[in-house]
Amino acid sequence: MKKIIVFCFSALFLSSFAQLPNQKFTISGYVNENGSKELLVGVPINIPEIKNGTTTNPFGFYSITLPAMDSITLIFSYIGYSPIVKRIKLDKDISLNIDMEPSAKFMKEFEVVAERIAKASQTTQMSKIDIPIQQIKDIPALLGEKDVLKILQLMPGVQKGGEGSAGFYVRGGGADQNLIILDDAPVYNAFHLFGFFSLFNGDALKSVELIKGGFPARYGGRLSSVLDMRMKEGNKEKIQVECGIGIVASRLTIEGPILKNKSSFLISGRRTYIDALIAPIIAAANSGSTGGYYFYDYNAKFNYDFGEKNRVYLSGYFGKDKFYFKNKFEENVFSGSLGWGNATATARWNHLFNSKLFSNTSAILSDYKFLTKSEDKEGQNSLFSLKYYSGIRDYGLKYDMDYHPSIKHYIRGGLMSTYHHFTIQALTQRDNNSSDGNINKKTTTEGVESAVYLEDDYKILPKLKANFGLRFSHFYTDGKNYFKPEPRISASYNIREDLAVKASYADMNQYIHLISNTGVGLPTDLWVPATKNLSPQNSKQWATGVAKDFLKQNLAVSIEGYYKLMDHVLGFKEGASFLDVESSPDQNETQSFNWEKNVTSGKGGSYGAEFLIQRKSGKLSGWIGYTLSWTQFQFDSLNFGKKFYAKYDRRHDVSLVGIYKVRKENTDTGEDGITLSGTWVYGTGNAITLPLSSFAAPTHSPGTNQNQWVYDGYSEYTDKNAFRMAPYHRLDFGIQFHKTKKHGVRTWELSVYNVYNRKNPYFYYITSTSTTGSNVLKQISLFPFLPSVSYNFKFMKTKAKKIEKIGYEQ
Amino acid sequence: MNSNTIKNMSGKFKLITTLFLPLGIFLLAGCEKTVDNIKLPTTAPKLVVGCFISPQDSWITVTLTRSNPIFGPGHNNTNTLPVEDASVIISDGTNTASIPFNSLSQQYEMQTSTFPIISGQTYSLTVSTPTGENVSANCTVPASIISALTVDFTDTASNLKKTTVKWQDIPNEINYYRVVGQIVSIYTPSPGDTIFNDMYSISNATAYNDHEKDGNELYAKLEGSYYEGSEYSLVAYDFYLLHIDGEYYNYQNSLDHYTYGDPFSEPIPLYTNIRGGLGVFAAYQKLYVRLP
Known part of the structure; x- marks a missing residue:
């Protein structure tokens, strides 16, 4: 059947080509989600x-320029949406906006079409991970708090740092890359609660x-990865409310x-209530003291559509973490706080x-600030x-152009x-x-x-595609100019x-x-520029791989190998303590830090x-x-110049x-749904240094009578990072019950972190046993078997409605 | 949505918070156990040698102890004691001498009048024990001595004294230096009691190199304080400008910066040039200046 279709289309294609050899027309437009116009x-x-x-x-825009044809077929297919097939006579420029229906109601049709379209093997881009947002919501999470960065850590080539940490390390690169x-x-600081x-x-x-x-030339500025996240615009057709309550935080989104159909908004907020919980504990433990911790974050977006030609978007993020305490004794009050926050606006x-x-x-x-305050008030007059x-604060301007001169070039x-x-x-x-x-x-x-870039996704031959790109980057600081060309190429x-x-x-600077x-993502981490003496960091990465789509099974398989060299990467000098400099500022030292x-x-x-073997959709999905x-480093002034493994080197x-x-909920028929999910991870232990x-x-x-002494208390160590901690492994499990209610869909989620209660080491320390005096290595682990529950409600119309069927025409 | 739904939901919120939040916090508490699922690093005790030689010193002194393994059968619970029964041999390539143990000072000692230390000469030190331990090291005495230094005093009224010690770097070669300063004061009720108060380097380092400053005037900032009061009087400042070899520099630098590791930071190891052991065998040339 397929062959016949292809044959027919080919014949059509050839005949149309013969008729109108030189004339070309463009089909262009926007692709939206039906029902929300997202x-x-x-x-x-x-x-x-x-x-x-x-x-x-x-921005949802596409453009295709082709020679005139009597009939061409456009298939729009997207994970989680019912595909749309449009057959068009191409004898003029066409503006074609598409509304795609979320596929909840069309599982079967969707799967049929999905079989026909190869994905992973069809793009020039390699080494790319995209995760459907729905999968992020389905995978079990620590304390029920769904976390994008922790899902990314489950992908090959992306390593996590410590237990529970959202920090990630891509192909041997640092968390700052x-x-x-x-x-x-x-x-600049993507973490709440010390990275959890x-x-x-x-x-x-x-x-x-x-x-x-x-990396395509449009991205630059970091060595190891680009995590590009885009906020929803907000439903353009109706008000939608979604809320969730978990063990540590609650969320509310209104759009x-x-x-x-012209303009919409989205506001989303989240706040923890850890402070409300620990306040009574602190108060009970120490009368006169109060203290706690909280974080919150808000996202907001607004957009306005001035017609086909112009659209405007305003979006912002604001979030803050704060630890605080207050100790009161008679007239004396000692109080302090430590907090950090990010704000972005675009x-x-x-x-x-x-x-x-x-x-x-x-x-x-973009603005990131870390702030610590303390105040000591003794009586009426004494105040310290x-x-x-x-x-760090950034003000940026960016201008990007997409040009589609023909089907062969995307510039x-x-x-x-x-x-x-x-x-x-x-x-x-004071x-x-x-x-x-x-x-x-x-x-x-x-x-x-600053940077300028140009890239062309060029279909050189029917089977050969390449993305040629060049980025020139420039940095000016303190009278010094750095100017670096960054060639990029990928081919398929x-x-x-x-x-x-x-x-x-790819060459990156x-x-x-x-x-x-510390490497644990503490807010005391400090962003600094390249300087006259400190060159910018540079990396060169070669990668090669194979991508195969198993269309029948709806599976995508990829195998990639990479080799990355990094130069001028920054390390903390042995012995220099940044925290000391901060905590004990020298009052008499007038020169700057x-x-x-x-x-x-x-x-x-x-x-x-x-x-990676991945199935993005279907009854059973996952990877x-x-x-x-x-991953190895070599610093002249670390480890006596010898090579050493990175802490997160993971074999x-x-x-x-x-x-x-198990069962997909259906808001039209009122059917309830059940989703089961599980993850298992295994990783070689972190490389650390232990005393021998x-x-x-x-x-x-010199100057003492004996000239020479010995002082106890020093340790001989293994070579830097030559010792391996015990391997890390963990199983998580989650079950979601979706129920269609009169005003929407509610979801109860029960999840268990660390199902078999593996005691993964967070850190080690050495202590001597009091009985024999011999030393033992002790480990601290953070999260044992940890069940949690959360509740989610999405307000929506649930009564059955007639749906325009968008079929697949053969 | 109608108001009833919201009321119902807020009721549910309350229920959930009261029921589950304390549970979550309780479960967050960390847990500790003795590690038994990996092989711990073990080592045999090693000889720890200390020897700094100089043409300006009248004695060659060697300290010798053993390291105490953290894990495994080699670990012992006693304090560090000197190793007394070793054979300690120093050689300049032609002449060899055995340095004897002095049970009074608990060190191996020999006068430089019997075995002279000469500028520019390379020496080797070999230590062996009856139990079959054998370690060795080499070092080369810097060829020249720095002949002069100047000191700037920053006038401070208090007992905190600040100084800048300056000297001229030897051009066209890599050089290392160490500066040591002391404030000398006297306890006046008993004039024989001279007190040496160490001065500290403001930069936390006491060893310097001439990297990117070859041939320039180099400086070290030191500060220190002495006992204040009518019973103490400041008499002098002692400064030692050592022109040291690379082994001394690496060792001293690691000693100055030594820190234990903790779960969130890396330990800083001590440098050693002792083959098969720990410690250092290093050389220096010394300029000593006492300023009133």
Whole structure:
């Protein structure tokens, strides 16, 4: 049957070609979700007649230019949506906007069509992970808090840091080498509660995409990955409310039209109630004391559609973490707090010059601040206060163009410039008992980061595609200019329709660095620029792989190998303590805090292989991922210049993720649904340094009578990171009960973290036993068997309604 | 949505919060256990050698102890004691001498008048014990001595004294230095009691190199305080400018920066050039200046 169709289409194609050899026409438009008019990102559009196609851009726009034809077929197919097939006579330019129906009601038809369209093997881009938002909501999570970054950690090539941490390490790169962008705005500290939760609220997100290698030229600024997240625009047709209550936090999202089909908004918020819980415990433990912790985050977005040619979007994120305490004894009050917060704002303007040329202009603000305060009040008159903060603020402008001259070329170009303002250290001390106790000290620095890029996704031959790109980046700081060309290329060759081999090369530069002496994502981590003495970090990555679609089984399989070299990566100098500098500012030292002294730069290398078999939709979906990798660093001034393994060097990393829809809820018939999900992860233990023996260190003391002494209390260590912690493994399980109620769908979720109560080591310490005096190694683990429950309600019309059937015409 | 739904839901919220939140917090508490599922790193006790030689010193001194393994059968619960029965041999390539143990000072000692230390010469030190341990190391005495230093005093009224010690780097070669300062004061009720108060480097390091400063004037900032009061009087400052070899520099630098690891930071190991052991065998040239 398929062959006949292809034959017919080919015949049609050839005949139409013969008739109108030179005339070309363009089909263009936007792809929306039916019912909400939410723009859909990355929707593949296939044209079987020419075995070719395109995808929608981040703003849902597509454009196809082809020679005139009597009839062509456009197949719009997208995970979670019923496919749409349009047959068109192409004898003029056509504007075609598509509304895709979420596939809940059309499972069967969808699966039929999904069989026919290869995905992984059809794109030039490799080393890319995109996760359907629905899967993020289905996978069990720590304490029921769904977390985008933790789902990404389950993918090959992406490693997690410590237990429960949302921080991630891509192909041997540091946690600071990930460009995390939310609606074009970089997010500098993506974590709540010391890394246990990420900032991103899944309810407000539309798409999540992580690129690990083969970076297109439109991205730059970090070495190891790009995590591009886009917020939903908000339902343009009706008000929609969704809320969720979990063990640690609650969420509420409201979206809806302002002017129907013209303008909409979305507001989403989340707050913890840990403080409410621990306050009585603290109060009970210590009378007169109060204290606690909380975090919250808000997302908001607004958009206005000025017609086909112009659209405007405003979006913002605001979130904060705070620890606080207050100790009161008679007239004396001692209080303090520690907090950090991110804010981002993006204003974007889409302009369509013509059906082939699309542009977006963004104005971006991003701000991260870490603040600690303490105040000691003794009686009426004595007051001592200390306030310290550090942070980074960005003001950016970005202009991007998409040009579709023909089906063979998809050209993107643009430019961006960001002004970074770094507050390295700002200290204010007030002491009304002593005049010289007042200190006002601030160390700031700045930099301007700019880039221009051009890339062409070029279909060279029917089977050979390549993305050629070039990015020129520039950084100016402190009188020094860095100017770096960054060539990028990725290519894909289709051996068969469902089998492609791919290869890529990317050169990346990073002009801002994160100084961290802990690696656990503490808010004290400090962003600093490249300077005259500290070169920007650079990486070169080669990757090659095979992508195969098993259409019948609806499976995508990919195997990739990569080799990455990193230069001028930053390390914390042995012995230099950043926290000390902060906590005990030298009052008499007038010169500004010199952080450059505390860091050192070196080289790194990582290579490995990644295997992924994935099923994105269907009754049973999920994936199996496996990574085999090696990551080593070499710093002249660390480990006596010898190579050492990275802490998160992980030889083996396995993840199994399964989501099984026992029964899918149906809001039309009122049927209830049940979803089962489970994940299992295994990873080689972290590489750490342990002491081997203790000894007395000889010291030379000129000027003393004996000249030479020995001092006890020193340790001999294994080579840096030469010891492996016990491997990490864990099973999580979740079950969701969806029930269709009069006003919407409610979901109860019961989940269990660490089902078989594996005691994974968080850290080790050595202690001596009191009985024999011999030493033992003790481990601290964080999360044992941990059940949780959460409740979710999505308000919607549930009475059965007539649905226009969008069929698949044969 | 109607108001009833909201009321019902808020009722459910309350129920959930009261029931499940304390449970969650309780479960968050960490747990501890003794590690028994991995092989712990073990080592045999190692000889720890300390020896700093200089043409300006009248004695060659060697300290010798053993390391105490953390895990395994080699671990012992006693304090560090000197190893007294070793054979300690120093050699300049042609001449060899055995350094005897002095039970009074608990060190191996020999006068440089019997075995001179010469500028630019390479020496080797070999230590062996009756139980078959054998370690060795080499070092080379810097060829030249720094002949002069200047000191700037920052006038502070209090007992905290700040100084900047300056000297001229030897050009066209890699050089390492260490600066040690002391404030010398006297306890006036008993004038024989001289007190040496160490001065500390402001930068936390006491060893310096001339990297990117070759041939320049180099400086070290030191500060220190002495006992204040009418019974104490400041008499002098002692400064030692050591022109040290690379082994001394690496060792001293790691000693200055030594820290234990903790779960969130990396330990800083001590440098060693002793083959098969720990500690250091290093050389230096010394300039000593006392300023009033």
